[in-house]
């Protein structure tokens with residue numbers, strides 16, 4: 001057993017460093033950016049002339065549709081559509097890119113809901129106090145609302161990130177040789193599926209535990225201002 | 232000088248302000264009184280454009296607004312800079328330390344240098360008697376202290392008019408006095424202030440003009456002597472009801 005664990009380590013770690021981790025980090029970073037834009041589009045009601053307002057309505061519709069679409073369809077199906085389906089209409093991605101596209105759009109859809117509700121949980125009085133001294137909308141948002149909202153959004157965002165790490169195992173189905181795929185390949189050779197899948201499970205657990213620690217650290221940092229009187 | 236003409240504001244078809252006409256002088260303290268739900272906050276928030284009435288004219292110094300027309304974002308920001316507001320529930324920014332609560336506006340809105348904004352903020356902290364709290368977070372302070380900080384935040388914008396919406400109604404009476412004494416100081420410096428309050432002592436002491444609002448309408452404007460010494464019908468009832 002030890003031999004199997006030791007001999008499989010380099011391959012699984014390599015798969016993790018080459019695919020699982022980059023896929024997770026890049027997709028989360030892109031997804032986070034997408035989610036901020038999506039949340040902003042969905043919650044703001046900018047003033048302006050009629051053309052601008054119509055355009056914004058249209059953007060909102062697209063954002064709503066996007067979030068709905070990705071939340072109501074299985075990620076595995078999305079991967080298949082992008083990687084195996086789209087080539088039919090001439091859109092072809094390398095597997096890794098297809099993975100990034102699906103995972104980041106998925107993360108974006110989920111995180112945008114977290115960010116939206118976090119922003120909406122900040123009391124109206126904060127908007128009013130900041131606006132009343134003449135801050136512009138984006139100043140209120142970036143200086144006052146967002147820093148408070150991110151603290152609220154941190155737990156659900158971390159959940160999304162952790163789910164994402166585990167979901168990258170789905171990428172094996174579109175030919176990406178990430179950790180799960182590698183353990184499958186080894187198991188097919190050594191006939192030790194229980195051991196191999198347990199090993200890879202531990203690797204996932206290690207990554208996710210590290211992320212949980214990171215989450216707790218960030219939660220502490222962003223909550224510094226909540227210290228109470230006398231405490 | 233502030234001038235309101237024929238201001239109408241409805242919420243879902245119900246008038247909160249009805250044909251308001253009012254002049255407010257510079258360098259005076261104007262006190263707005265009236266029963267709950269009268270429209271006092273709506274009136275004050277209109278001056279800062281946190282509320283935008285459906286119709287009427289609003290003139291503040293060199294700016295004039297016709298509420299029935301489109302108001303540019305630039306003009307809204309200009310007028311807000313002229314009229315900083317102190318809220319009943321103070322609404323400090325909880326994630327920023329006290330000093331930054333005060334300097335955030337001057338730095339980002341007035342484009343002051345950080346050092347100048349901080350120097351000014353420290354000066355204001357002294358003025359309100361809290362010279363040692365600049366490194367703390369708002370929720371380390373008591374309500375009265377937070378309200379004094381929020382006064383600093385408003386004053387740091389060097390507003391032409393400072394608006395106060397029941398600044399002491401969420402505070403204990405002995406703390407209330409601390410905050411009101413700051414307002415007395417500001418009044419003595421001839422700052423232009425518009426104060427919504429239920430505190431009659433304060434009104435008696437400093438009001439240059441008293442505005443009495445009821446049911447969205449102005450029932451009285453005049454000097455404090457007129458208001459308190461010879462109150463007519465409705466005001467008499469209001470004042471009697473306030474007595475013990």
Ligand SMILES: Nc1ncnc2c1ncn2[C@@H]1O[C@H](COP(=O)(O)OP(=O)(O)OP(=O)(O)O)[C@@H](O)[C@H]1O
Nearest residue numbers: 242243246247265266267268269270271272273274
């Ligand atoms: N955002 C709003 N939506 C709907 N109705 C509102 C809104 N703000 C105020 N109103 C209504 O407008 C009227 C005037 O409210 P306002 O808050 O100006 O009264 P007020 O004199 O400040 O009262 P209080 O002394 O209780 O603060 C009330 O009937 C209130 O219910």
Ligand SMILES: [Mg+2]
Nearest residue numbers: 271272273396
């Ligand atoms: Mg009110």
